[in-house]
Amino acid sequence: MVATVRIRQWPTPIGLGPGQVVLEAALNAGVPYPFGCQSGNCGACKSLLIAGSVELAEHSEFALTDEEKAQGLVLACRSMADDDIEIAWIEGEDLALHAQRRLDCRVAALDRLTHDITGVTLAIGSGGPFAFTAGQFVRVTFPGQKTRDYSMANRLEEPNLVFHIRHMQGGAVSAFVADELEVGMPVVVEGPNGIAHFKEAHTGPILALAGGSGLAPVASIVETALAKGRRGPIHLYFGARDERDIYLEGRFRALAEKHPNLSYTVVLSQPSGPTSRRTGFLHEAVAADFPSLDGAKAYVAGPPVMVDAMTPVLVARKMRREDIHADAFYTEADKPKATA
Numbered sequence: 001m002v003a004t005v006r007i008r009q010w011p012t013p014i015g016l017g018p019g020q021v022v023l024e025a026a027l028n029a030g031v032p033y034p035f036g037c038q039s040g041n042c043g044a045c046k047s048l049l050i051a052g053s054v055e056l057a058e059h060s061e062f063a064l065t066d067e068e069k070a071q072g073l074v075l076a077c078r079s080m081a082d083d084d085i086e087i088a089w090i091e092g093e094d095l096a097l098h099a100q101r102r103l104d105c106r107v108a109a110l111d112r113l114t115h116d117i118t119g120v121t122l123a124i125g126s127g128g129p130f131a132f133t134a135g136q137f138v139r140v141t142f143p144g145q146k147t148r149d150y151s152m153a154n155r156l157e158e159p160n161l162v163f164h165i166r167h168m169q170g171g172a173v174s175a176f177v178a179d180e181l182e183v184g185m186p187v188v189v190e191g192p193n194g195i196a197h198f199k200e201a202h203t204g205p206i207l208a209l210a211g212g213s214g215l216a217p218v219a220s221i222v223e224t225a226l227a228k229g230r231r232g233p234i235h236l237y238f239g240a241r242d243e244r245d246i247y248l249e250g251r252f253r254a255l256a257e258k259h260p261n262l263s264y265t266v267v268l269s270q271p272s273g274p275t276s277r278r279t280g281f282l283h284e285a286v287a288a289d290f291p292s293l294d295g296a297k298a299y300v301a302g303p304p305v306m307v308d309a310m311t312p313v314l315v316a317r318k319m320r321r322e323d324i325h326a327d328a329f330y331t332e333a334d335k336p337k338a339t340a
């Protein structure tokens with residue numbers, strides 16, 4: 001141990017190991033520290049450094065601006081310290097902090113949603129009760145596999161946990177899910193985590209923007225908002241490469257018929273033939289459709305490149321940064337160890 005970290009919201013100090021970042025030490029100690037990408041890109045672990053100093057490793061301007069740094073803010077996932085520090089995570093509006101659980105689950109159903117996305121339904125056996133807010137994710141361990149993050153696609157009120165897992169080229173766990181996972185297998189789920197979740201207090205228009213299996217958390221948010229009687233406009237955009245990558249279209253068309261405040265738009269980036277659908281990139285469609293987004297909120301999920309392209313479009317249309325809630329699906333390979 002090289003230093004002690006006092007966390008304002010946690011009763012006991014935690015130890016920081018050599019080369020360890022504050023977030024990693026906190027999560028290992030069972031602290032429900034808010035986090036997302038763990039790679040300095042999302043801002044979910046933004047914290048106020050109350051005492052001491054940290055070395056801050058590389059991060060994006062979106063996650064932490066120079067102005068915020070000047071105000072004493074740091075990113076827990078990028079912060080290392082040689083001496084004792086005191087820190088507090090930022091309690092944003094409507095921040096969900098549910099009890100952390102370790103659930104023993106079993107695979108209850110497997111559905112082929114597209115040629116490369118599998119719907120995985122898990123029945124919770126023990127370890128509950130489990131609460132989460134729509135849009136959050138958990139750490140999932142399939143038999144004999146490394147642990148990975150996956151976002152819930154279901155609503156809290158539904159009994160089973162549902163995930164949409166895309167088979168990533170060269171990916172270890174997603175290949176196991178696509179080829180070897182079977183109904184009845186045991187699965188461990190830990191969480192919930194993430195702050196890019198549904199903010200119930202906000203009543204303005206919602207942009208729900210999903211790329212590929214990013215539809216999982218976005219579907220959970222849209223269906224939760226509708227179930228809670230949200231009447232304001234909800235614009236759901238789903239970006240896919242080609243026709244064969246579209247899924248749950250029937251479900252969202254039916255929801256849009258039932259709820260006139262929901263619009264549903266599919267945008268294809270690489271159609272293999274003539275199509276009557278919108279084409280281009282998701283951020284281009286949003287840019288074309290909304291001259292101003294003042295007062296609106298966006299929930300964005302999917303590949304990092306899509307999330308990165310979307311953010312400046314939203315900001316340029318006057319959406320406040322604190323109204324952009326993004327979960328980029330970073331892989332372990334995207335998460336380099338923090339080096340200051």
Ligand SMILES: Cc1cc2nc3c(=O)[nH]c(=O)nc-3n(C[C@H](O)[C@H](O)[C@H](O)COP(=O)(O)OP(=O)(O)OC[C@H]3O[C@@H](n4cnc5c(N)ncnc54)[C@H](O)[C@@H]3O)c2cc1C
Binds near residue numbers: 163173
């Ligand atoms: C907050 C969050 C939520 C997420 N939610 C979802 C979700 O709902 N659905 C979903 O499908 N995914 C989601 N993900 C992504 C998911 O966690 C996994 O990263 C994804 O499934 C790939 O895991 P894998 O084990 O198959 O790939 P990995 O084995 O981790 O490989 C990932 C990529 O890195 C490459 N790679 C592997 N090893 C190396 C190496 N040594 N050097 C260089 N490159 C390498 C692989 O070719 C592959 O392209 C989420 C991620 C985050 C951070």
Ligand code: FES
Binds near residue numbers: 035039040044076078
């Ligand atoms: S910036 Fe720290 S978890 Fe994303």
